[in-house]
Amino acid sequence: MSLGIYLYGIFPEAVSENVILEGLDKQTVKSYSLDGFNFLYSEAKQKKYFASRRNLLCHEKVLEEAMSQGFRTHLPLRFGLVVKTWDTVNEQLLVPYKEELEALFQKLDGRREVSVKVIWNSQEEIQALLESNPQLREKRDAMEGKTLKMEEVIDIGQMIEKGLQVRKEAIIQTFQDELNGLAEEVLENVPMTEEMIYNTAYLIPWDSESIFSEKVESIDKKFSDRLRIRYNNFTAPYTFAQLS
Structure with a gap:
């Protein structure tokens, strides 16, 4: 029994029936055309989908497999979007936002989103900071084993924090x-964890990804084992497909 229509994304052309995709609840993913827009959807077997890792990955996989089959340009829809009828889609999405959607298709045509996340080890960075700053290290060492006043604790903490900020900014600048x-x-996002110091999405020409990837690898080598870099070169363009 269908409880509605689960939507994955919008494409400027119909996705071929030869592209077999499996969506949530193992439902076959289909393409539906509405006023010049083509929606990837499957029958919803739940009124509301829990944002579990399995469900989120399934939603992403549908879009990524469509991209891998040559349907690169698309507008991904947020996870968990279930509607009752196509009339609802038309009234709430296409009628008020048709021009914006067409502009987004034009913007994304021939382009792809890639992202870079940078993680460091703050404790190792503090140690490296102290090793590179003898005066700060001596001041810190002189305080060990002593009962410190609050202002002394604050003072050394601020000095270390300032030094870490300088190191962080130098990495980000690179x-x-x-x-x-x-x-x-380029859109810099808020880091997702305390140890993540850089979280940025880039919109690049589709065919220039290899050049971009080589640059990321070059930076990785430059910093050796100091950083962990997570580079995603194949993802739905959520960051750059936002309606205003």
């Missing part, structure tokens, strides 16, 4: 200098 010029748009 990524910006090397990568920003290769992208048509």
